Amino acid sequence: MCGILGIVGVPESTISPTLYDGLLVLQHRGQDAAGILTSTPSRVYHRRANGLVRDVFQLKHIELLQGSMGIGHVRYPTAGSSSAAEAQPFYTNSPFGLSIAHNGNLTNSDELIEDLQRKDHRRINTDSDSEALLNLFAAELQRAVADRGGMDGGLDEDSVFLAVERLHQRAVGSFSVVAMITGWGVVAIRDKNGIRPLCMGSREVKGKTEWIFASESVALDVLDFKLERDVAPGETVIIRSNGAFSSKVTAPNGEHRPCIFEHVYFSRPDSTIDGISVHGARLRMGRLLGERILAERPSHEIDVVVPVPDSGRIAALEMARTLGVQYREGFVKNRYIGRTFIMPGQSVRKDSVRKKLNTIEGEFKNKNVLIVDDSIVRGNTSKRIVEMARSAGAKSVFFASCAPPVIHPNVYGIDMPAREEYIAHGRSVDQICEAIGADWMVYQRLDDLIAACTGDSTNAVTFDCSCFDGIYIAGAIDATYLDRLEAKRKDGAKEAQQATP
Numbered sequence: 001m002c003g004i005l006g007i008v009g010v011p012e013s014t015i016s017p018t019l020y021d022g023l024l025v026l027q028h029r030g031q032d033a034a035g036i037l038t039s040t041p042s043r044v045y046h047r048r049a050n051g052l053v054r055d056v057f058q059l060k061h062i063e064l065l066q067g068s069m070g071i072g073h074v075r076y077p078t079a080g081s082s083s084a085a086e087a088q089p090f091y092t093n094s095p096f097g098l099s100i101a102h103n104g105n106l107t108n109s110d111e112l113i114e115d116l117q118r119k120d121h122r123r124i125n126t127d128s129d130s131e132a133l134l135n136l137f138a139a140e141l142q143r144a145v146a147d148r149g150g151m152d153g154g155l156d157e158d159s160v161f162l163a164v165e166r167l168h169q170r171a172v173g174s175f176s177v178v179a180m181i182t183g184w185g186v187v188a189i190r191d192k193n194g195i196r197p198l199c200m201g202s203r204e205v206k207g208k209t210e211w212i213f214a215s216e217s218v219a220l221d222v223l224d225f226k227l228e229r230d231v232a233p234g235e236t237v238i239i240r241s242n243g244a245f246s247s248k249v250t251a252p253n254g255e256h257r258p259c260i261f262e263h264v265y266f267s268r269p270d271s272t273i274d275g276i277s278v279h280g281a282r283l284r285m286g287r288l289l290g291e292r293i294l295a296e297r298p299s300h301e302i303d304v305v306v307p308v309p310d311s312g313r314i315a316a317l318e319m320a321r322t323l324g325v326q327y328r329e330g331f332v333k334n335r336y337i338g339r340t341f342i343m344p345g346q347s348v349r350k351d352s353v354r355k356k357l358n359t360i361e362g363e364f365k366n367k368n369v370l371i372v373d374d375s376i377v378r379g380n381t382s383k384r385i386v387e388m389a390r391s392a393g394a395k396s397v398f399f400a401s402c403a404p405p406v407i408h409p410n411v412y413g414i415d416m417p418a419r420e421e422y423i424a425h426g427r428s429v430d431q432i433c434e435a436i437g438a439d440w441m442v443y444q445r446l447d448d449l450i451a452a453c454t455g456d457s458t459n460a461v462t463f464d465c466s467c468f469d470g471i472y473i474a475g476a477i478d479a480t481y482l483d484r485l486e487a488k489r490k491d492g493a494k495e496a497q498q499a500t501p
Contacts, residue, residue: 001266001413002088003029004101004198005072006178006186006213008239010205016045016065018223019072022212023053025219028268029103030076033087037099038070041183041241044097048073048087069186069241071178073101077415086126089180090134095142096155097182102130103215104174104196105413107475110484112136112170133171137179140166155184157238161248164189164236168251172475174259174412176231178213185240188213192254193473194233195412195464197262197273201225211239216271230274257473260463261414263453264403265311265374276457279314284452285402286315286372289444290322293400296442301368302398306330308373308385309357315402316372325370330363330389353384365393375403376432376443377416379423383436390437399433399441403449408470409482416467418486 003026009015019036034056035048045065049056053074073088091099106112109129116122116132120139124131140163141155148159164187174195179187190198201212201220212225220227231237234251258274269279293300304326307316310333320327337356363369369389376382382399389397405424410416419425423432433441444452446468454461466472475481 001029001076001196001415002101002103003027003074003215004103004176004178004213005215005219006101006180006188007070008186008211008241008243009068010208010210011068011242013068013205013210014066015068015070016062019065019070020053020057020062022214022219022223023072023074025222026074026215027053029215029266030074032077033075033084034073035075035087035089035101036065036070036072037089037091037180038065038067039097039180039182039241040067044091044099044182046089046091046099048084048089050084050087069180071099071101071180071186083126086128086131088130090128090131092134092138095138095145096184098134098138098141098179099182100130100134100137100177100179102133103176103198103413104191105129105411106133106171106175107173107411107477107481108171109173115170129173133167133175133177134179136171137163137167140164140170155181157240157246160187160238161236161250164250168192168234174474176215183241185238185244186211186213188231188237188239189250190231190233190235191474192234192251193257193464194230194254194274195257195259195474197258197267198231199227199272200229200231200237201227209243211243211245213237216267216273218268218271221270227272255462255473257462257464259412259414260449260453260465261375261403261410261467264449266414269314274461275459276453276455276461280455281453282311282314282402283318284455285444285449286318286320287322288448288452289315289400289402289442290319292445292448293319293323293442297440300370300398301396302370303367304328304330304363305370305372306363306389308371309333311374312372312402315374319370319372319400323370328363330360330369330392331357331385332360333357353381357385357388359388359392361392363392364389366395368396368398369394370398370400371438372400372402374401375406376401376423376436377406378421379432379436382423386437396439397437399436399438401441401443404443404446404468405429405432406467408467409485410467411472411475411477411481411485412464412466414467419482 106129122135144162176196176198177189237247263281305320307313
C-alpha cells in the first residue's frame with residue numbers, strides 16, 4: 001500500500017510546495033520512503049529517499065523542484081525491501097522522459113520482468129514491480145508511436161491510450177498509477193478491477209484549471225481542490241501541460257472490486273473511496289458488531305468500551321452507543337511513532353507497540369473492559385494490548401475486531417505475512433482468544449463488514465475481500481504463487497534483508 005499524487009498546475013507556476021503538502025496528507029499510506037518528481041517543458045527535477053516526507057524534503061529541496069506539473073509518492077514496502085533505490089517516483093529517459101508513481105502490486109512481475117528483457121530489451125535495476133511497470137509503459141509507448149506513424153516520433157493522446165491498452169494486456173494485478181511525460185502531461189491509470197483507489201479533482205487558478213490525482217480524497221480537501229470523481233476501473237485520464245483533458249476506458253469488461261481493507265484500516269476517515277465515506281463505513285462496523293454482541297451476549301457485563309487508537313476509535317464510539325455503555329479513551333498514542341502494521345519486520349513492530357501506546361490506569365482499574373481494534377493479523381499487538389490493560393488493573397478484558405479473521409494472503413499491495421504467521425491460521429476463535437489472553441472476543445462477520453462498507457451507496461459494490469475469503473479476482477493465484485510470495489514476505493526473510501549491508 002502506497003500513496004500517490006499527481007498535479008498539473010497552470011503554466012509558469014511552481015507545483016512542488018503543493019505536492020509536498022499533499023504527500024504530508026497521504027503520509028499514513030507509507031512511511032518507508034518519499035519522493036517528488038517535477039517537470040518544466042524541457043527537463044525534470046527529482047528528489048526521493050528513505051524516510052518520512054518531512055525528513056526527505058527540506059526547503060532547499062522544494063525550491064530546486066521546478067516546474068508546473070509533477071508526481072509524488074509515499075512508499076510502504078510489501079516484499080520486505082526498504083532499499084532507497086526502490087523509492088519512487090521512478091524515471092526513464094526513453095522515450096520522451098517518462099516517470100511513474102504506483103500503488104498496488106503486480107501478480108505477474110517475475111514473468112513480466114523476464115518478458116521485458118527478452119521482448120523489449122529493457123533491463124530492470126531493482127526488484128520493484130513498479131519499475132517493471134514503468135519499463136512496460138515505456139516500451140509500449142515507444143511501440144505505439146511507431147505503429148501509428150507519429151511524425152518524427154511525436155506523441156499524441158491516441159498513442160498514449162494505445163500504449164495503455166497494451167499495458168493492460170501484459171500487466172496483471174492491482175495498479176493505480178500517476179505517470180508523467182516530461183513537458184507533455186500527466187497520465188492517470190487504474191487497473192480494470194479498480195482494486196486500489198484513485199480519485200481526481202480540479203480548482204480554478206487565475207482563470208485556468210489545475211488538475212489533481214490522488215489516492216484519497218482527503219488530499220484534495222486539504223489542498224482546496226474540488227473532488228470531481230474517481231478514476232473508473234480500466235480508465236486512463238490524460239491532462240496535458242496546458243490543462244487539456246481527455247479520457248478513455250482502455251481496459252473494458254473488468255469487474256469493479258475495490259479493496260475492503262481501505263475502509264477497515266488504511267484510509268483516513270475523512271476520505272471518500274469510490275463514493276463511500278470511510279467514516280460512515282467505520283460507524284456502521286461498530287453498530288453491527290455491537291448488535292451482534294447484544295444478540296449473542298445479552299449479559300455481556302461490559303463496563304466500558306476502549307478503542308485502540310486511531311483506526312478503532314470511530315467503530316468503538318458507535319459500538320459503545322449501541323451497547324449502552326460508556327466510551328472511554330484508555331490508551332494514549334505517541335503520535336511520533338509510525339503505524340505499526342506497515343513497519344517492515346516483526347521485531348520492529350513488537351518493539352514499537354509499547355513505545356506507541358500507554359495506558360490511563362483509571363480507565364481500566366476494576367472494570368470489565370471491551371477493547372476495540374480495526375483488525376487482528378499477527379496477534380502480537382493484540383496480545384500486548386491485553387497485557388497492558390490487565391497491568392492497568394482491568395477486572396476482565398474482552399476484545400472486538402471490526403474485521404473478520406485474516407486467513408489468506410493479500411496479493412494486491414498489502415503486506416500481510418505468510419499464512420503461518422497469522423494468528424487465525426489453523427485456530428478457532430476460542431484458541432485465538434486464549435492466545436491473546438482475553439476473557440472473550442468477537443470478530444465481525446464478513447457479510448456485516450461488506451454491509452458496513454457498502455452503506456447507502458446507490459451503486460452495487462462487490463469488494464475485494466481476498467484476505468478474508470481467499471477469492472482473488474486478478475491473476476492466476478494458486479498454491480505455487482502463494483508459496484513464492486510468502487517466501488518474500490515472511491518476517492525471517494525481511495529481517496535477513498534488513499541485516500544485509
